[in-house]
Amino acid sequence: MAAPRKPxxxxxxxxxxxxxxxxxxxxxxxxxxxxFLLGVWAGQSLLLPSYxxxxxxxNEEGITLxxxxxxxxxxxxxxxx
Numbered sequence: 494m495a496a497p498r499k500p501x502x503x504x505x506x507x508x509x510x511x512x513x514x515x516x517x518x519x520x521x522x523x524x525x526x527x528x529f530l531l532g533v534w535a536g537q538s539l540l541l542p543s544y545x546x547x548x549x550x551x552n553e554e555g556i557t558l559x560x561x562x563x564x565x566x567x568x569x570x571x572x573x574x
Contacts, residue, residue, distance in 0.1 A: 509517075
């Protein structure tokens with residue numbers, strides 16, 4: 494008596510040209526770059542402290558000053574003579 498044959502399994506085969514492999518590589522690189530930039534953007538917003546509006550109260554009651562703002566000014570430079 495002969496042994497029963499096993500059904501042959503069809504194998505999946507991909508055939509790509511060099512330009513197709515290069516195109517897929519470019520697409521994958523762009524996806525990784527996009528995910529990296531998105532992660533950096535999200536990380537910066539998570540790491541920076543949230544802005545809280547602070548007001549300062551003067552010595553006299555009932556007077557409220559706005560937020561303290563310090564402005565940087567350019568130093569005057571001497572002109573060469």
